[in-house]
Amino acid sequence: MMESLRRRFSDRLKKINEFFHLLRKSLGYAPRSALPIVLGVIFLDSVLIAATPLALRGAVNELAGHAAGLALGYVALYVVLEAASAGGTAAFINRSYARLEYGVRYMLTTQAYHHLLDLPQATYLTRKVGQLTTIVGKGLQGAVSVQQALIRGLLPAVLQVLLVGGILFGTVPPTIAIIFVVFVVFYGVIFRHNLLLIMAGQRECVSADIEASALATDAVINHETIKLFGAGTELSTRIDAAYSSSRDRWISYAGMTAKSFGQTALVTLTCFGVALYLTAEQTLRGAMTVGGFVMVSAYFLRLIEPIRFLFGGVGRLAGGLVDFQQLLGLLSEPVELETGDPVLPGNGPLTLEFDRVAFAYPGRENVLDEISFKVPAGRAVALVGASGAGKSTIARLIFRLYSPDRGAIFVDGVAIDRFTPAAIRAAIAIVPQDTVLFHDSIAANIGFARPDASAAEIDEAVCLAGLAPLIERLPDGLETIVGERGLKLSGGEKQRVAIARAILKRPRLFVLDEATSALDSATERTILDNLARTTAGVTTIMIAHRLSAIRAANEILVIDHGRVVEQGNHAELLVRDGLYAHMWRAQTEHS
Ligand SMILES: Nc1ncnc2c1ncn2[C@@H]1O[C@H](COP(=O)(O)OP(=O)(O)OP(=O)(O)O)[C@@H](O)[C@H]1O
Ligand SMILES: [Mg+2]
Known part of the structure; x- marks a missing residue:
């Protein structure tokens, strides 16, 4: 019993390790200066986003108390914060992120093709050309998706969760803040579980994709032979079969993800409902201000945005990881050894x-x-x-x-x-x-x-x-x-x-x-x-x-x-x- 638990735990640990290893690898291809700038701007953006509901609370409370001057001040602050985040930082993130993304694309593509050219003859003969180019193309897209999901999805979500959690504990009764924590923990558990599940599902779909496109590319390369032997129908049938197997796998995969997204939505809604109910109750009892209610509602609503990104992001992240893993597998195939003297002495005819x-x-x-x-x-x-x-x-x-x-x-x-x-x-x-x-x-x-x-x-x-x-x-x-x-x-x-x-x-x-x-x-x-x-x-x-x-x-x-x-x-x-x-x-x- 203990033994099997330990094994399961260590298996999980290994998977998580592998996951972070891939993330680190993909970031390793980023240009040096791009990453700190992107991270800095994302941090600033998260702070702005986390601060906005505070200004909203101030505005609502001062309006309720008819303090016109202060209320207008808060409203102005609210507008400035909202505009700075939506316009300024968001635009800047797009710009600096482009440098990161295209930097990674460039580094990874060139490295992949250099590596392919350096592979020994024997390795080439075991692979189809279509397989190699599909692995490179998809792997590149995969690395980009991994980074996108990580830097623009997961990272801002985590930052905002931490900031909002801190603010809630400082401003509202602990029960409500605790619901927030429960929500985050639940969400984290489900997210991780789904990620692993989806990765396994995607791995199957992707290998079907690679097989199908290798077959199709091989057929296109040999089009003349196919014509000469009148084998067009036979090959079309095989290509059909390969792509329909890939189609079926993707469809059943989509069914699986719909289920896991449904679970996550249920958890989100339940927590949101309970939190708002408790906040409303506290507000009616006078333990919280109306502004506090508006703020809590704004925070939970804010969280839905990054979480929605994660909904789509989890699929892209999982798919990206699988594709990127394939490319890394190719990149880790040993190249020809270039050890030894780089020039032959002399210049006459050789014996x-x-x-x-x-x-x-x-x-x-x-x-x-x-x-x-x-x-x-x-x-x-x-x-x-x-x-x-x-x-x-x-x-x-x-x-x-x-x-x-x-x-x-x-x-x-x-x-x-x-x-x-x-x-x-x-x-x-x-x-x-x-x-x-x-x-x-x-x-x-x-x-x-x-x-x-x-x-x-x-x-x-x-x-x-x-x-x-x-x-x-x-x-x-x-x-x-x-x-x-x-x-x-x-x-x-x-x-x-x-x-x-x-x-x-x-x-x-x-x-x-x-x-x-x-x-x-x-x-x-x-x-x-x-x-x-x-x-x-x-x-x-x-x-x-x-x-x-x-x-x-x-x-x-x-x-x-x-x-x-x-x-x-x-x-x-x-x-x-x-x-x-x-x-x-x-x-x-x-x-
Ligand atoms: N990459 C390879 N992997 C496995 N076996 C191979 C490979 N290349 C050649 N062979 C096998 O090695 C043997 C020798 O091949 P090789 O090409 O050296 O013959 P050859 O003497 O040049 O013949 P030919 O006169 O037909 O060109 C053949 O039986 C062939 O099937
Ligand atoms: Mg020969």
Whole structure:
């Protein structure tokens, strides 16, 4: 019995702690100077609001006693206090609060997107894009709602409760002041209870929302595939189902909140009624003045205003906390470690060495078992092997998108984890197997590799990548917008943009992962010649299925079942008559 009580108590405590932790976190994003100003003005406003009924009491009492001069003085004070609060401080709160709110929005959005960009590749692959952007968008709104409910709802309400409580104890019989305290305590208990309940309800609704919008965004991103496979109806049905589940949850949530708001209204009304009844009675008995009655009624009425704000505010607060919590969860996902030396020494071509590297993707069996090879500075090494053999995985490990489970990778004789991922990536350029472009101009997509490149350098890269004829044909030339993910270009054109981008980077190590796979043989020949000239003297790793594209490599490594099974140049491997010779014959016989 005691044990279960203790557990419940500590559970509650944990929840309250979590609640305040989130509030503190959200305030942590506020600009420094904004918060004290807002708090100061809100305090001043609360004092004005709490003082106004006192002036009203004075006015009524002096009017009842026909003291014209004093009465007019009180009336004037009443008007000034009311006007100062309604006009002056309220307007000032709006203005200073805007600085706070937009400051928080700015800080939080930029931090969230910086963080997203720094997340490791593996984290990205477990999430849908729609999920990430929804979490950021809603989380931001959530943080703003939390602050609004806290600073403009809860804080003024608490301040006014304290001030009014103090004034009541000093001016009216204790029974009435005690009713006020009872009211506040009851209200507090119900408020807290509802907040926790509503938060739990909202959490369910929000996760349904995120799921639905992730599904819809994924569908929009893949609209072309959906059209090609005639899967529009199927996807519409799934989107309908996801959103109707979210709709149903919100509706049942609204029912729940209506109930809890009803309870709060009942408590408020009861206390208000009892307090006014007792005050009226005291006034009739002569224990209180008519002015006192008017004042008590004004105080309880005043309290209804912040409490009404809380009615709406509790939903917004709870919803905001839930959304903000999701964003904080995302923000606490570990980013790529940027430890190590931020620059690679030297500036010539790199040597690259894999020493017994083993690697498996999370939750999968080994892709690489024991890969060892060495590429001397300035030489070209080709990786060949069946689809799924692990060739692109080797490229990802060089780029430190993942880390080996065993063994080590060295550049210029130094283990790559001694450098930051950014340092490694700055020295290497890749033409990836799948090129995805920014929705921007061709020039921007190429220049992205080196923002300080001149127009002449971009032109040169364009020529070497065999893009010049295309650029001449396009009415907007280099300024042509490539469309979402580059979809307005053909596969081979996209690939050549990627080649131009890699050339422009002037790396110390080239990784060409199926760099010419989408090109016709004649174009491939020209570009391979250009590439050979560009990469002459630069260490190069070439990955290709079409063996004609790599036969000129100084050395060819054949990857099979996570190991290097053959190694040598084209002629040597043919003589050896192993897997490579088999693949070569298969390809030359077909063509
Ligand atoms: N992010 C990932 N998570 C889990 N498994 C992955 C991931 N990426 C690739 N794989 C798996 O790892 C294996 C090797 O993939 P990899 O892309 O390295 O092959 P590849 O040799 O480049 O093949 P291809 O010639 O078809 O490009 C494949 O079986 C693939 O399914
Ligand atoms: Mg691959």
